[in-house]
Structure formats: C-alpha cells, structure tokens
Amino acid sequence: MAEIQKIRTACRSCHGGCGVIAHVQDGRLLKVEPDPDSPISEGTLCSKALAIKQLVYHPKRVTSPLKKLQGRWVKVSWDEALETVVGKFKEIIEQSGPEAICIGQGTGRDYESFLYRFANLLGTPNVITAGHMCYVSRIGASLVTCGNLPVCDYDGKPALVMVWANNAPWTNPDEYKGTKLIKAIQQGAKLITVDPRRVYLAQRADLHLQLRPGTDAALALGMLHVIIQENLYDQEFVSNFVHGWELFRQRVLEWPLDKVEGITWVPRQKIAAAARMYARTKPACIQWGVPIEQTLNCTDANRLLIGLMALTGNLDMQGGNVFFVPPRVRTVSDVALHKALPKEQREKMLGARQNKLAARVALVSPKHVWDAITKGEPYKIRGMLLCGTNPVITRANSREVYKALSQVEFLATIDFFLTPTAELGQVFLPGATWIEQDYVGDFWKRHGYVVARNKCVTVGECKQDHEIFMLLGKKMGQNQWWKNMEEALDYMLEPSGLKWSQFKEMGYLKGEMEYRKYASKGFSTPTGKVELYCTTFEKWGYDPLPTYREIPESPYSTPELMEKYPYILTTGQRIPVFFHSANRQIPWLREIRPEPICEIHPETAARHGIQNGDWVWISSPRGKIKQRAKLTDILDPKVVAAEHGWWYPEMEEPGHGFDVSNVNILTDNDPAHYDKPMGATNLRVLVCNIQKCSEGE
Ligand SMILES: Nc1nc2c(c(=O)[nH]1)N[C@H]1C(S)=C(S)[C@@H](COP(=O)(O)OP(=O)(O)OC[C@H]3O[C@@H](n4cnc5c(=O)[nH]c(N)nc54)[C@H](O)[C@@H]3O)O[C@H]1N2
Numbered sequence: 213m214a215e216i217q218k219i220r221t222a223c224r225s226c227h228g229g230c231g232v233i234a235h236v237q238d239g240r241l242l243k244v245e246p247d248p249d250s251p252i253s254e255g256t257l258c259s260k261a262l263a264i265k266q267l268v269y270h271p272k273r274v275t276s277p278l279k280k281l282q283g284r285w286v287k288v289s290w291d292e293a294l295e296t297v298v299g300k301f302k303e304i305i306e307q308s309g310p311e312a313i314c315i316g317q318g319t320g321r322d323y324e325s326f327l328y329r330f331a332n333l334l335g336t337p338n339v340i341t342a343g344h345m346c347y348v349s350r351i352g353a354s355l356v357t358c359g360n361l362p363v364c365d366y367d368g369k370p371a372l373v374m375v376w377a378n379n380a381p382w383t384n385p386d387e388y389k390g391t392k393l394i395k396a397i398q399q400g401a402k403l404i405t406v407d408p409r410r411v412y413l414a415q416r417a418d419l420h421l422q423l424r425p426g427t428d429a430a431l432a433l434g435m436l437h438v439i440i441q442e443n444l445y446d447q448e449f450v451s452n453f454v455h456g457w458e459l460f461r462q463r464v465l466e467w468p469l470d471k472v473e474g475i476t477w478v479p480r481q482k483i484a485a486a487a488r489m490y491a492r493t494k495p496a497c498i499q500w501g502v503p504i505e506q507t508l509n510c511t512d513a514n515r516l517l518i519g520l521m522a523l524t525g526n527l528d529m530q531g532g533n534v535f536f537v538p539p540r541v542r543t544v545s546d547v548a549l550h551k552a553l554p555k556e557q558r559e560k561m562l563g564a565r566q567n568k569l570a571a572r573v574a575l576v577s578p579k580h581v582w583d584a585i586t587k588g589e590p591y592k593i594r595g596m597l598l599c600g601t602n603p604v605i606t607r608a609n610s611r612e613v614y615k616a617l618s619q620v621e622f623l624a625t626i627d628f629f630l631t632p633t634a635e636l637g638q639v640f641l642p643g644a645t646w647i648e649q650d651y652v653g654d655f656w657k658r659h660g661y662v663v664a665r666n667k668c669v670t671v672g673e674c675k676q677d678h679e680i681f682m683l684l685g686k687k688m689g690q691n692q693w694w695k696n697m698e699e700a701l702d703y704m705l706e707p708s709g710l711k712w713s714q715f716k717e718m719g720y721l722k723g724e725m726e727y728r729k730y731a732s733k734g735f736s737t738p739t740g741k742v743e744l745y746c747t748t749f750e751k752w753g754y755d756p757l758p759t760y761r762e763i764p765e766s767p768y769s770t771p772e773l774m775e776k777y778p779y780i781l782t783t784g785q786r787i788p789v790f791f792h793s794a795n796r797q798i799p800w801l802r803e804i805r806p807e808p809i810c811e812i813h814p815e816t817a818a819r820h821g822i823q824n825g826d827w828v829w830i831s832s833p834r835g836k837i838k839q840r841a842k843l844t845d846i847l848d849p850k851v852v853a854a855e856h857g858w859w860y861p862e863m864e865e866p867g868h869g870f871d872v873s874n875v876n877i878l879t880d881n882d883p884a885h886y887d888k889p890m891g892a893t894n895l896r897v898l899v900c901n902i903q904k905c906s907e908g909e
Pocket residue numbers: 317318319320321342345346502599600601602603605606607626627628629631643644645646677783784785791792793794856857875876879895896
C-alpha cells in the first residue's frame with residue numbers, strides 16, 4: 213500500500229469555502245477532515261463535506277458521458293457527446309440565431325464565470341440562474357443603491373447582529389459561515405432575529421420579531437419610521453452621503469407603526485424596541501437571508517435593509533456591513549467576458565424590457581424561457597445546456613417547468629446524477645465534484661478571500677465544469693479560451709503575481725481591508741452617494757423609492773381564497789444535510805432526514821386530526837403534495853412551513869417522484885405577480901390547506 217497523502221483543499225458542497233484536508237491513498241479518497249488553518253471555517257466542517265466520499269463513489273453516479281438513443285441512455289465517448297451538443301448548437305445558431313439557445317445554472321457556484329464566457333462567446337443573452345430570486349438580486353439592489361454588496365464584518369467585532377431571514381448556522385450561505393456568527397454572539401454581541409419561525413437563534417435572541425412571512429419590507433419601513441421620528445439616525449452621514457433624503461423620509465413617514473403592525477403581525481412595541489436597539493448599538497451589522505428576496509418585494513426589501521445600514525452609519529464601518537476589498541486577482545467579469553456579447557444580441561434578452569435590473573446583471577427570470585419554449589414567445593428557445601441545476605424541483609411551478617423541458621427540442625445537462633431534470637435531456641455530461649478539481653475557489657464571493665481548491669482524486673471520465681465549457685467553446689470555434697486549466701488559473705491569478713503552482717501551496721489569498729472607503733472615493737453610484745432615492749430606477753421607470761406591496765396570495769389580497777386555503781405556506785427553510793435537491797441519495801445524509809417534514813402548529817394540527825409524524829396533503833391553487841407533519845409551536849397557528857428540494861432518486865425514472873413531495877408543485881410563477889426589476893417569483897409565500905393522508909395514499 214502506498215503512503216497516505218494529506219491534501220489541503222476547499223469544500224464546495226454548498227456555496228463553499230471551508231478548508232478541508234483530504235486523506236488519499238493509491239488515488240482513492242479515504243476521508244476528509246477539517247483544516248484548522250482555514251481562515252473561513254477555522255477547523256469546522258459540516259455533514260455534507262464529511263459525507264463527500266459517499267457522493268464521489270456512489271454506485272448510481274454517472275461517470276461517463278451519455279447519449280439518449282431510442283429513449284435509452286447509452287455510454288458514449290467524450291468526443292461524441294461534445295460533438296452532439298456542438299453540432300446541434302451550430303445548427304440552431306444557423307437557423308434561428310444564438311439567442312435560441314439558453315444556458316443555465318442554479319445556485320451560485322464557482323464555474324459561473326466560465327459558463328458566462330461560453331454563453332457570451334456563443335452570442336446568447338439568455339442565461340438562467342437562481343439569481344433572479346437569490347443573492348444576485350441582492351447584488352443588483354446593492355449596485356444601484358450603494359455600489360457594492362455590504363457584507364457582515366464578523367471579524368470586525370460587531371456589538372449587535374440583526375439576523376434577518378437567515379439561519380447561517382445551518383446554511384453557511386454566500387460570504388458567511390455560521391461559525392463566525394456564533395462566535396460574535398459568544399463574544400457578547402447583542403442579537404435581534406427576524407423570522408416567522410422561532411428557530412435556534414431566535415430562542416437565544418435579545419429580541420425576536422416573529423413576522424408574517426413575506427412582510428419584511430413593511431417591517432423595515434416601520435423600523436426606519438422609528439429611527440427617523442426619534443432622530444436616531446446618523447445625521448452627518450445622511451447629510452454628506454445620502455441622495456434623496458427628503459423624499460425617502462417622506463416615504464418612510466407613510467408607514468407608522470399601527471399600519472406596520474397590522475401588516476406584519478409584529479407588536480408595535482417590539483418593532484420600536486428593535487429599531488432603537490439596532491440604531492443605538494454601534495457597530496451593528498445585518499445578516500440578511502434569502503427569504504426576503506423570494507417575493508414580489510425582492511428588490512425593495514433589499515433596498516430597505518441597505519437603508520437601515522446607511523441611516524445608522526454602519527455601512528463600510530468596522531463591525532458593520534462592509535465592502536470587503538478583494539484579493540488582487542482577476543474579476544468575474546474579466547473571465548465572463550460580458551463585453552464579448554454584441555449589443556444587438558444583448559437587446560434580444562428574454563424579459564429584458566420587463567426586468568431591467570435582471571438584464572443589468574445578465575440574467576433571465578426562467579418563466580420567460582418556459583414561455584419561449586412552449587409558446588414561442590417572443591421567439592422559440594430550441595436548445596438548452598443546464599449545468600448543476602435541477603429546475604424541475606427548484607423553480608416555481610414545477611409542472612410547467614417539467615412540461616417546458618420535455619418539449620424543448622434539445623437539452624444537455626452537466627451533473628453527477630440523472631436527476632428528474634437530466635432525465636429529460638438528450639445528452640448527459642458527467643461533472644467532477646470539488647474534490648476532483650483544481651480551482652481558485654470562492655472566486656465569485658465578496659468576503660475578501662480566494663481559496664485554493666486542489667484536485668485530490670480522479671473518478672471515471674468525469675471532468676470539472678470549467679473544462680467542459682472550455683472544450684465545448686473550442687469545438688464551437690471560440691478562440692478566446694486557454695490551452696488547459698492550468699493556463700486558465702494562471703490567468704485568473706495574474707494580478708497577484710502568482711502562478712497556480714504557487715497559489716495551490718499557499719492555500720488562500722486575502723485582500724488588504726480598508727474601511728470607510730467612501731470618505732475619499734464616494735459610493736459607486738451615479739450620484740456618488742447612497743441612493744435611497746434610486747436615480748437608476750427613475751431612469752428605468754420604476755418607483756425610485758422603496759415600498760411594501762401586499763403578497764399576491766394572502767388573507768388581505770385574496771380573501772376569497774381563504775376559505776379553501778386558510779393557511780399561509782412558507783417554503784424552503786433549509787436543513788443541514790441537504791443542499792436544495794441534492795444529496796437525497798447519500799446514505800449518511802438521507803438517514804438523518806429520510807422524508808420531507810412540514811411544520812404545523814399543534815392547535816392547527818388538532819383541528820385537522822393530524823398527529824406528529826402523519827403524512828399530510830398540502831394543497832395550493834396549483835396542486836397538492838405530501839410531507840410528514842412535525843407539530844411545533846415555533847410558528848404561528850396560521851402558518852405552515854414545508855421543505856423544498858424533494859424528489860426520490862429511488863423511485864421510478866424518468867420522473868423519480870418529482871411531483872410527490874416537491875413543494876414547487878404548489879408555487880406560483882405568474883409574471884403578473886413578479887418583483888418587476890428582478891423577475892423574482894413568490895417562491896416563499898403562498899396560501900395552502902392541509903389534510904391528513906394515509907400511508908398508502
Ligand atoms: N420553494 C422553494 N424553492 C426554492 C427555494 C426555496 O426556498 N423554496 N430556494 C431557491 C434557491 S435560493 C436556489 S439558489 C435554488 C437552487 O436551485 P438549483 O441550483 O437548481 O438546486 P440544486 O439542487 O442545488 O442543484 C441541482 C444539481 O446540481 C448538481 N451539482 C452540485 N454541484 C455540482 C457541480 O459542481 N457541478 C455540476 N455540474 N453539478 C453539480 C447536483 O447534483 C444537483 O442535481 O432553489 C430555489 N428553490
């Protein structure tokens with residue numbers, strides 16, 4: 213037996229970043245353990261990373277390219293698989309133009325810039341991601357309001373953290389790791405939580421605001437009202453660095469606490485107490501989460517939270533919400549080559565006229581793509597390449613997604629498994645997991661680091677996504693790709709003066725942090741100030757001032773639905789072992805959560821004769837699914853909380869039970885109910901009913 217090698221690398225079983233030491237022997241992964249020297253994870257790892265070996269060597273993992281012939285998947289060579297995709301794409305481009313091809317991914321992943329490079333060089337403006345309702349919407353709102361994304365500065369020692377719609381100890385999302393938040397609290401930071409569920413953090417908070425799901429923008433307006441009325445804001449910051457103060461102030465004054473209490477269900481004394489505590493404790497940061505982005509209030513809720521940060525002088529202050537300085541490496545835009553997309557192609561972007569902020573950050577709300585496939589409006593989408601996404605499970609209105617992807621003329625996917633989405637395709641390309649790749653990890657994040665992801669093992673014929681895009685691009689005749697991955701990584705690192713061969717040994721690079729950069733440089737907005745009155749929105753014809761709009765399905769906007777659907781359904785609270793639709797086939801992880809759980813208040817359950825552990829039907833105006841009931845009083849009796857991401861790899865193909873427990877069978881994607889700037893759907897809040905069902909039903 214060869215000696216055991218210990219290789220340092222970086223995880224990406226979620227948004228990534230944690231430091232890993234992989235034990236490898238004879239080219240085979242034995243186990244992983246946490247890297248105590250990682251500045252991101254400080255010696256911690258979660259269940260998903262610890263189970264990576266079960267994913268890497270899973271018997272159902274697809275490790276060679278596949279092509280569908282007469283309805284059956286057959287193994288083919290890489291060359292044949294890539295030629296099939298390229299041949300079809302060339303045909304479509306010749307007959308219908310490159311815009312008839314849609315390239316897609318899901319949540320933020322490290323290959324995003326390569327995917328965009330491929331799409332831009334192909335000449336298609338039609339890229340779908342999850343960004344219309346997750347994270348990129350936050351970046352978009354930040355760009356037009358204050359020029360960059362304000363991120364919690366935990367290492368800067370906040371005296372207060374307001375955790376707003378977030379559960380970082382379980383989700384470790386985007387820039388953040390839950391461990392840093394927990395450490396800040398252990399070191400004495402005060403804690404305010406805003407969440408319809410009284411979760412772990414809420415139970416330990418100084419103040420917990422249990423709001424009605426989806427009403428965050430109204431709550432923020434209420435808190436701003438208190439801060440303005442009681443002169444708790446930073447007057448110097450406001451007079452020097454805020455654009456549109458007077459108009460913003462007037463808008464906020466339209467939201468007194470009695471009105472806000474009626475909308476949010478949070479008692480006015482609590483709103484006032486939270487506003488005072490947040491405004492008076494310095495420095496304070498807001499740890500924001502994704503639920504605020506998954507309604508028609510997406511952009512405005514983001515803008516209002518930035519308003520709170522700005523008014524209290526916490527923007528770019530140590531321990532507040534800061535703009536981290538990136539390490540000296542190339543930017544995502546450098547690699548993505550957005551400039552390569554011709555203007556006349558950009559103008560053909562689906563939905564660009566409706567969702568102007570989404571168009572600015574180069575993405576399309578997926579509903580426009582489903583319509584282009586099924587109705588040919590405004591033109592037909594004929595070909596798709598989806599990498600690392602399972603839209604049949606993860607996008608609103610799953611039945612419509614399933615129908616569109618069944619109808620599209622050509623679909624190729626890149627994944628590890630044949631998911632319900634991949635099953636609908638004609639070509640499957642096997643991707644390599646993070647432990648099988650060399651990369652500059654965390655490249656897309658705004659936390660001031662990049663980390664070295666070192667290849668530890670090779671599995672079958674799997675290739676890392678970056679290389680697949682490079683190979684496809686070259687076969688398409690795109691000549692702006694590198695010779696190989698090493699040359700690509702050298703290019704990305706070039707401004708640092710490092711080669712990949714040096715960086716991989718170093719482990720990470722950190723940008724040189726500087727606070728209050730605005731004092732000398734202003735904010736990167738058209739006026740150079742924080743635009744609480746947004747001049748970009750004014751130009752685009754949107755309301756320049758943020759507001760709250762009632763959720764399209766609710767006791768207030770659709771009272772007629774309440775008899776049939778008397779409860780508010782919140783969907784998608786994450787659990788540690790799964791990442792959206794992933795990991796249902798990983799034994800250690802599925803053992804922890806074998807079945808989907810929906811939370812129901814005991815009083816509500818009693819009314820329906822439902823007991824803990826019963827299967828229940830959850831229905832909405834669009835369909836019904838079943839999940840197991842968990843009775844808990846952490847939520848309001850009028851609210852039900854269902855998990856998302858459920859399909860059953862063990863069930864029959866091609867659907868693998870995509871319609872059994874998948875909460876997106878219930879969600880709505882009607883464009884009439886969008887957040888206009890981003891095209892965010894109301895994924896997170898709708899109305900529902902519940903009913904006990906029996907085991908065999
Ligand atoms: N109702 C409801 N729906 C939701 C949400 C919610 O809260 N409620 N949350 C939404 C949010 S925020 C998001 S971001 C989306 C996410 O939506 P998606 O990104 O579509 O979801 P995932 O299940 O993470 O990704 C799907 C596939 O990626 C594969 N994969 C993982 N890593 C890699 C890789 O490195 N390379 C390749 N090629 N494949 C990989 C996995 O095997 C999996 O099959 O879901 C959204 N859907």
